[in-house]
Amino acid sequence: MKIGRNLPPELAALQEEIEGYARGYGLDFFPQIFEVLDYDQINQVAAYGGFPIRYPHWRFGMDYERLSKGYEYGLQKIYEMVINNNPCYAYLLESNSYIDQKIVMAHVYAHNDFFKNNEYFKHTNRRMIDEMANHAIRVRRYIDRYGLEEVETFLDVCLSLDNLIDYYSPYFEDMKLEDDEDDGIAQEIPKFRVEKEYMHEYINPDWFLDEQRRKMDKEKESRRRFPRRAVKDVLWFLSNYAPLTSWQRDVLAIIREESYYFAPQGQTKILNEGWASFWHSTILTKKAAKDSEIIDFAIAHSGVVATSREQLNPYKLGIELLRDIEERWDKGRFGKEYDECDDMRTRTSWDRQLGLGREKIFQVRKIYNDVNFIDEFLTQDFCERHGLFGFDYNRSTGRYEISTRDFKQIKEKLLFQLTNFGQPFIYVLDANFENRAELLLGHRHEGVDLRLDYAKAVLENIHKLWKRPTHVSTRMDNKGRLLSFDGKEHHMREFEYVEFSG
Amino acid sequence: MKIKQDQSRFRQIVRGQIKQNLRKFISKGELIGRQGKETISIPLPQIDIPRFRYGTRNSGGVGQGEGDVGDPVQQGGDPNQPGQGKKAGEMPGEHAIEADVNLEELAEILGEELELPLIQPRGEKQIATERDKYSGIRRVGPESLRHFKRTYREALKRQIASGTYTRENPIIVPIRDDKRFRSWKTTTIPQSNAVIIYMMDVSGSMGDEQKEIVRIESFWIDAWLRSQYKGLQSRYIIHDATAREVDAHTFFHTRESGGTMISSAYRLAQRIIEEEYPKEQWNIYPFHFSDGDNWSQDDTARCMQILREYMLPTCNVFCYGQVESPYGSGQFMKDLEQEFPDDERIILSEIRDKDGIVGSIKEFLGKGR
Numbered sequence: 001m002k003i004g005r006n007l008p009p010e011l012a013a014l015q016e017e018i019e020g021y022a023r024g025y026g027l028d029f030f031p032q033i034f035e036v037l038d039y040d041q042i043n044q045v046a047a048y049g050g051f052p053i054r055y056p057h058w059r060f061g062m063d064y065e066r067l068s069k070g071y072e073y074g075l076q077k078i079y080e081m082v083i084n085n086n087p088c089y090a091y092l093l094e095s096n097s098y099i100d101q102k103i104v105m106a107h108v109y110a111h112n113d114f115f116k117n118n119e120y121f122k123h124t125n126r127r128m129i130d131e132m133a134n135h136a137i138r139v140r141r142y143i144d145r146y147g148l149e150e151v152e153t154f155l156d157v158c159l160s161l162d163n164l165i166d167y168y169s170p171y172f173e174d175m176k177l178e179d180d181e182d183d184g185i186a187q188e189i190p191k192f193r194v195e196k197e198y199m200h201e202y203i204n205p206d207w208f209l210d211e212q213r214r215k216m217d218k219e220k221e222s223r224r225r226f227p228r229r230a231v232k233d234v235l236w237f238l239s240n241y242a243p244l245t246s247w248q249r250d251v252l253a254i255i256r257e258e259s260y261y262f263a264p265q266g267q268t269k270i271l272n273e274g275w276a277s278f279w280h281s282t283i284l285t286k287k288a289a290k291d292s293e294i295i296d297f298a299i300a301h302s303g304v305v306a307t308s309r310e311q312l313n314p315y316k317l318g319i320e321l322l323r324d325i326e327e328r329w330d331k332g333r334f335g336k337e338y339d340e341c342d343d344m345r346t347r348t349s350w351d352r353q354l355g356l357g358r359e360k361i362f363q364v365r366k367i368y369n370d371v372n373f374i375d376e377f378l379t380q381d382f383c384e385r386h387g388l389f390g391f392d393y394n395r396s397t398g399r400y401e402i403s404t405r406d407f408k409q410i411k412e413k414l415l416f417q418l419t420n421f422g423q424p425f426i427y428v429l430d431a432n433f434e435n436r437a438e439l440l441l442g443h444r445h446e447g448v449d450l451r452l453d454y455a456k457a458v459l460e461n462i463h464k465l466w467k468r469p470t471h472v473s474t475r476m477d478n479k480g481r482l483l484s485f486d487g488k489e490h491h492m493r494e495f496e497y498v499e500f501s502g
Numbered sequence: 503m504k505i506k507q508d509q510s511r512f513r514q515i516v517r518g519q520i521k522q523n524l525r526k527f528i529s530k531g532e533l534i535g536r537q538g539k540e541t542i543s544i545p546l547p548q549i550d551i552p553r554f555r556y557g558t559r560n561s562g563g564v565g566q567g568e569g570d571v572g573d574p575v576q577q578g579g580d581p582n583q584p585g586q587g588k589k590a591g592e593m594p595g596e597h598a599i600e601a602d603v604n605l606e607e608l609a610e611i612l613g614e615e616l617e618l619p620l621i622q623p624r625g626e627k628q629i630a631t632e633r634d635k636y637s638g639i640r641r642v643g644p645e646s647l648r649h650f651k652r653t654y655r656e657a658l659k660r661q662i663a664s665g666t667y668t669r670e671n672p673i674i675v676p677i678r679d680d681k682r683f684r685s686w687k688t689t690t691i692p693q694s695n696a697v698i699i700y701m702m703d704v705s706g707s708m709g710d711e712q713k714e715i716v717r718i719e720s721f722w723i724d725a726w727l728r729s730q731y732k733g734l735q736s737r738y739i740i741h742d743a744t745a746r747e748v749d750a751h752t753f754f755h756t757r758e759s760g761g762t763m764i765s766s767a768y769r770l771a772q773r774i775i776e777e778e779y780p781k782e783q784w785n786i787y788p789f790h791f792s793d794g795d796n797w798s799q800d801d802t803a804r805c806m807q808i809l810r811e812y813m814l815p816t817c818n819v820f821c822y823g824q825v826e827s828p829y830g831s832g833q834f835m836k837d838l839e840q841e842f843p844d845d846e847r848i849i850l851s852e853i854r855d856k857d858g859i860v861g862s863i864k865e866f867l868g869k870g871r
Binding site: 044047048053056057058059060061062064065066069152156159160161162163164307308309310311312313316386387388389390391392393397399400401402403404405410413414417422423424426443448449450451452453454455457458461472 | 505506507510512513548549552553554556557562563567568569573574575
């Protein structure tokens with residue numbers, strides 16, 4: 001599926017050279033294919049999330065327009081793009097300078113290695129380029145049959161739910177909801193204890209027993225909750241249990257599949273970009289860059305790792321953490337003895353000459369994602385050295401202000417941002433809410449409220465699939481709330497917020 | 503490219519042609535660019551697909567750099583947009599943006615936005631322009647119009663027929679009979695012309711704000727009508743107790759003071775129309791903006807007379823916009839309502855403030871006359 005041009009001879013030679021360095025450093029990658037694209041092609045591919053072919057949808061057009069305008073006004077350009085696929089495809093911008101291409105290639109080989117080896121990518125489809133094209137064909141077929149308006153509107157609905165997946169479910173076997181059993185519910189009709197047999201019909205008269213039986217049936221009925229356990233993969237649940245036509249079910253499955261494919265890239269942004277930056281700078285400075293190119297390299301590299309006050313740059317954070325880890329494991333600055341040492345002088349000159357750094361970072365790239373990477377390797381030293389701070393919105397001044405320089409709080413904030421992509425945890429709680437086949441979702445409140453107008457819009461969209469009233473239970477301003485949409489109107493009422501877990 | 507279809511689809515949504523339900527999620531993103539030393543921002547509409555997400559106000563984030571607790575994170579800039587956790591994908595450096603729109607497109611967008619109907623030019627008022635087009639051939643004519651190719655061909659035909667043409671020496675000499683000349687045909691092209699006559703009350707009671715409103719409104723009216731008519735002409739009249747015709751710049755910048763005699767403007771407009779814009783050939787749109795204060799009831803009566811006897815039968819539609827001002831009584835509008843109840847040829851619109859402009863434009867142009 002070729003869209004660009006083959007490499008011109010000088011770049012082909014360069015690829016061979018860079019690949020040699022990468023292999024020499026022990027990177028282990030899929031076969032790598034580079035294509036050269038002009039800016040318009042690269043904008044298109046970027047808008048398609050890196051793929052040459054996607055199904056028709058206006059949001060790709062929106063991204064394309066944004067990228068094109070940004071390029072035309074000279075404000076931004078895309079240097080490179082790489083797709084997690086086997087073989088791994090990467091695109092080079094035609095107008096890049098030779099040194100830029102060098103950097104990009106080195107960067108790409110590290111991404112490729114990461115895709116192949118990182119644990120979180122293990123379950124991704126390595127033929128995704130083909131799969132995306134298949135999806136495009138299927139969606140186009142539905143459009144031919146049912147009309148653009150209808151299919152696109154349905155896609156809008158699906159996309160508004162595409163974050164409601166369970167990022168860990170690829171690690172489990174096929175999901176099944178266990179059959180309902182009546183375990184744990186009393187089988188016998190409860191009666192009052194009777195000392196004397198002849199008193200029985202007075203203490204437990206028939207009408208009382210009937211009432212008890214009715215009560216028990218009702219209890220059984222209400223316990224027969226579906227699903228029995230909260231389901232995090234809302235998309236999966238809806239595609240199985242919502243009253244959809246077969247093409248709708250298929251479209252929903254397509255969106256879900258693509259969502260799962262992209263998920264690991266979101267889960268490992270810092271580590272992945274850090275890894276790639278670590279290697280492009282290592283390969284360039286140690287091997288590939290000529291003396292005459294080193295200034296150009298430095299300029300390009302500093303652009304990649306530039307910091308900003310409002311947002312941590314994942315490239316910067318990642319590369320610095322990896323370098324920090326490499327140094328610590330080279331010098332043996334880890335473990336009980338080092339952690340408990342509180343003499344600053346000993347600490348700064350601590351060097352056991354273990355030389356374990358390289359090995360350690362290869363291990364890190366294999367088994368970590370952003371959350372446990374930060375959790376494990378973000379140290380107080382690092383935090384102070386790089387001037388990290390936490391910020392919050394100050395209601396009284398109406399602006400965002402630095403709220404903390406405390407290591408623990410910063411780390412907590414950062415982890416919160418990364419966990420579940422910094423998105424709320426939403427579960428399916430009950431598909432027969434109020435015994436009226438209404439759908440109850442639950443938001444597991446982690447200290448931050450939902451954005452109300454968006455939540456309402458999503459409820460409307462779920463209603464389009466479920467076709468019965470939909471609800472989400474959450475907490476707002478510390479009070480339990482139930483947001484409902486009945487097909488016509490939104491309601492909000494007080495509702496007991498119950499803690500739950502998936 | 504397939505993505506162009508997606509792009510035009512997106513533009514349709516932004517313009518509100520399709521998918522009204524998504525409109526509330528359109529945000530005015532912007533692209534900060536540089537033009538020389540100046541920073542310019544280019545607005546770029548973005549549509550957010552709604553998803554469950556956190557309210558931004560109470561989340562905050564982590565940044566990097568100098569500063570003590572309590573210092574603002576952003577120096578200057580928009581405090582409403584802190585760094586949001588960006589989504590995945592291997593795309594470094596994304597920013598927001600958009601769009602170069604020319605006036606014609608703006609008018610188009612305006613038309614769609616306000617659901618303005620396309621204006622139907624009045625049928626009998628189409629004038630025919632005559633155009634000469636050199637599309638024919640004649641046997642006689644001036645040398646300057648000689649058609650070289652045709653002449654050559656005729657001469658060649660003749661020489662071959664008479665056997666004077668030789669392959670070895672292919673010289674063609676045209677004689678008088680061979681010559682062909684270009685000639686013209688006169689075609690008539692129907693054309694519809696339009697003139698807008700803007701009249702504005704500049705008496706003491708019309709303040710800068712009122713004039714600003716008139717300025718904005720007439721700009722958009724102008725843009726819309728220009729997109730509908732080729733060769734649109736605009737005339738500007740200002741009046742207090744007397745009226746005079748001015749150029750566009752003066753129209754928008756003058757501040758006079760004094761009394762108000764609306765009839766003076768109407769009389770001047772009438773004269774301009776009579777002299778230069780015969781109603782058989784022109785679509786005529788007079789717009790009058792005032793704060794509704796007139797000097798006397800006598801003058802108002804004179805206005806009504808001009809309107810009834812001349813303006814309404816002559817013009818496509820007569821538009822009166824009344825800008826609310828702290829000094830004006832707003833009486834003129836009531837008088838007009840009383841005089842011409844339910845008359846389709848006159849459109850009245852009250853403009854309370856700047857926000858009222860859009861609605862007022864719609865009232866004026868929404869009828870498609």
